[in-house]
Amino acid sequence: MIRSALMHMRNRLLSGSLVLACLTLAGCGAGDTSVHLTGKVTYQGKPVPTGTITFSPDTTQGNAGHGSKAIIHDGTYTTRESFGLVGGPHVVRIEGFDGVAVGDNLDGNLLFKPFEESFDLPKSSGEFDFDVPAQRKKSR
Incomplete structure (x- = not known):
């Protein structure tokens, strides 16, 4: 029994x-439509030492699916360490740091305010570079 x-x-x-x-x-x-991207991330012509890139499908432009996040290391990133992403329109958010540890913050100081812009990303795996523009100071 x-x-x-x-x-x-x-x-x-x-x-x-x-x-x-x-x-x-x-x-x-x-049926898997994941795209894996690699590329360079620069600010003022120099590689961003460390940071993150967040990829969110731009639903206002009809793109749906899962988003992704990648780590920036020595001016490069790859989504191969995550689930990848769907191609097409995305809102991309980049945060970059100087890489010089300050106390408990190992990434250091922000190089620029978080940069966010819409990009039409490739629908097949490959390279895609980002150049964060210099941010203008607000006039009074």
Whole structure:
């Protein structure tokens, strides 16, 4: 009787695992439209030492799907360490730091106010560079 109960439980676990595996494979199969980008990030002509880039599909332009985030290191980034992103219109937010640790903040000081702009990103994997423009001071 105990053996029968254990066999039943084992069969249920195997069935559940099989369903989960099928769902996972279906999500990563030929229908997967993830794009992986790599590139350079510069500010005032120089590589951004450290920071982050956040990619959010621009729903106002009809783009939907998952967003992504990438780490900037020595002026380069890659989305290969995340789920990638969908191509097309995105709102991209870049935060850049000088890389000189200040107390507990290992990234250092901000190089510029967070930069946010809409970009039409490629729909296939490849390179895409960002040049953060110099920010103008507000006139009085």
